Amino acid sequence: MRDQLREIGMIARALDSISNIEFKELELTKGQYLYLVRICEEPGIIQEKLAELIKVDRTTAARAIQKLETNGLITKQDDPYNKKIKRLVPTEQGQALYPVIIREHEHSTDVALAGLSDQEAEQLLRLLKRVRHNIEGDWDAVKKGKKRDY
Amino acid sequence: MRDQLREIGMIARALDSISNIEFKELELTKGQYLYLVRICEEPGIIQEKLAELIKVDRTTAARAIQKLETNGLITKQDDPYNKKIKRLVPTEQGQALYPVIIREHEHSTDVALAGLSDQEAEQLLRLLKRVRHNIEGDWDAVKKGKKRDY
DNA sequence: GTTTTTTTGTTGCAAATGCAACTAAATCAA
DNA sequence: TTGATTTAGTTGCATTTGCAACAAAAAAAC
Numbered sequence: 192m193r194d195q196l197r198e199i200g201m202i203a204r205a206l207d208s209i210s211n212i213e214f215k216e217l218e219l220t221k222g223q224y225l226y227l228v229r230i231c232e233e234p235g236i237i238q239e240k241l242a243e244l245i246k247v248d249r250t251t252a253a254r255a256i257q258k259l260e261t262n263g264l265i266t267k268q269d270d271p272y273n274k275k276i277k278r279l280v281p282t283e284q285g286q287a288l289y290p291v292i293i294r295e296h297e298h299s300t301d302v303a304l305a306g307l308s309d310q311e312a313e314q315l316l317r318l319l320k321r322v323r324h325n326i327e328g329d330w331d332a333v334k335k336g337k338k339r340d341y
Numbered sequence: 342m343r344d345q346l347r348e349i350g351m352i353a354r355a356l357d358s359i360s361n362i363e364f365k366e367l368e369l370t371k372g373q374y375l376y377l378v379r380i381c382e383e384p385g386i387i388q389e390k391l392a393e394l395i396k397v398d399r400t401t402a403a404r405a406i407q408k409l410e411t412n413g414l415i416t417k418q419d420d421p422y423n424k425k426i427k428r429l430v431p432t433e434q435g436q437a438l439y440p441v442i443i444r445e446h447e448h449s450t451d452v453a454l455a456g457l458s459d460q461e462a463e464q465l466l467r468l469l470k471r472v473r474h475n476i477e478g479d480w481d482a483v484k485k486g487k488k489r490d491y
Numbered sequence: 492g493t494t495t496t497t498t499t500g501t502t503g504c505a506a507a508t509g510c511a512a513c514t515a516a517a518t519c520a521a
Numbered sequence: 522t523t524g525a526t527t528t529a530g531t532t533g534c535a536t537t538t539g540c541a542a543c544a545a546a547a548a549a550a551c
Contacts, residue, residue: 193450195462196356198469200375203353204396205473205480206346211509212483221508221537225350239499246354248539253500255537275499275546298491300343302479303472312345315468318461319348322453323355329452330355333362341448361539371507371539389529398509403530405507425516425529 195322206299213295217288218262224292226255227281230265231289235278246330264288345472356449363445367438368412374442376405377431380415381439385428396480414438 207222214224225245230236236244242252256279259265264285267277281289304312333339357372364374375395380386386394392402406429409415414435417427431439454462483489 193447193454193462193466195466195469196352196446196450196453198466198473199349200353200357201396202346202469202473202476203350205476207350208396208398208509209476209480209483209489213489215510237499246351246358248358249499250501250540251538253502257501258537273499273547277500294491296346297343298489299476299479300346303346303476304343305475306471307468311468312343314464315472316343316345316348318457318465318468319345319352321456322465323348323352325455326352326355326359326449326453329449330359333359339359339363339448341444358539365540387529399529400510400531401508403532407531408507423517423529427530 199322202303206303209299210295214292217291219288220258222251222255223259223264226252226259227264227285227288228292228296230259230279231281231286234280235268237276237278241279243331248334259285349472352453356453359449360445364442367441369438370408372401372405373409373414376402377409377414377435377438378442378446380409380429381431381436384430385418387426387428391429393481398484409435 210224211221219227225247226241229241229244238252238256239249241256242249245252256265256267260267263282265279265281268280270276270278304315307315329339360374361371369377375397376391379391379394388402388406389399391406392399395402406415406417410417413432415429415431418430420426420428454465457465479489
């Protein structure tokens with residue numbers, strides 16, 4: 192049975208659910224951790240790229256980011272050369288949350304990979320990267336209205 | 342870098358997004374395909390187990406299932422021995438959608454696994470099953486209010 | 492240098508999501 | 522067999538989500 196995608200869906204929902212519950216005590220509402228970590232890791236990234244990076248709808252990202260700004264965790268900075276884009280940068284308060292988010296994430300990774308050898312964990316990562324790469328094109332295309340034939 | 346969980350998240354969001362868009366022309370609104378396939382494969386399953394199976398909040402499942410019933414795709418049948426539970430069964434109309442959903446899913450699997458050898462695809466599945474198994478306990482516990490230490 | 496297309500961002504809705512809080516049946520404990 | 526706990530299901534409410542539809546800057550085409 193080729194159940195790889197189902198397993199991926201189950202794992203992703205379970206982990207997202209756990210993270211959302213655990214981050215609530217940090218004043219982070221649903222999904223916000225996703226955007227905040229990425230902004231901390233790539234300060235100056237713009238909204239559009241961020242949405243593409245984490246595979247989420249542009250408008251969903253827009254509102255999550257808006258809320259992060261309202262809550263004082265990031266700022267939107269104007270670019271000196273491009274009046275259209277807004278560069279996302281964590282505030283000190285946002286930065287302060289980064290290690291906490293990472294720690295939780297590391298713990299979940301420990302749990303998830305328990306019992307796997309280093310070789311297996313690495314192999315899993317390699318394979319997942321290939322799968323993600325394989326699927327990216329379709330996501331982009333379908334999002335833009337392209338019809339897949341099957 | 343132990344980015345396995347991030348890759349899983351990206352893949353899952355991308356695929357879910359694609360499926361939701363593609364199933365809209367079948368009158369299936371967001372997420373419904375998830376529940377319907379499982380009910381078709383395991384007719385008689387109850388709501389609580391279904392939510393646990395696909396790793397989704399009980400109340401979210403409740404409403405998605407309610408809508409499937411309203412739309413005539415499944416029925417909730419009383420159990421003769423247990424007045425509390427309701428067994429979920431696809432209607433003929435629901436059954437009719439099953440092969441369509443599977444076909445889409447098979448296509449996505451083709452895309453996702455492109456370039457992987459049979460051995461690699463099998464290895465991926467084995468590893469994902471272990472990861473899913475590893476994480477299930479935590480999901481259950483955290484959902485029920487347990488605090489993880491990390 | 493102007494027109495067309497793409498990129499980036501926003502807002503209006505309608506719908507899904509999920510935590511609390513609540514029933515009621517079933518199971519467990521005494 | 523009574524009382525406590527767990528299981529299964531529901532509803533209220535606030536929030537997130539995402540498709541349309543839009544605006545404006547930037548880039549590409551001509």
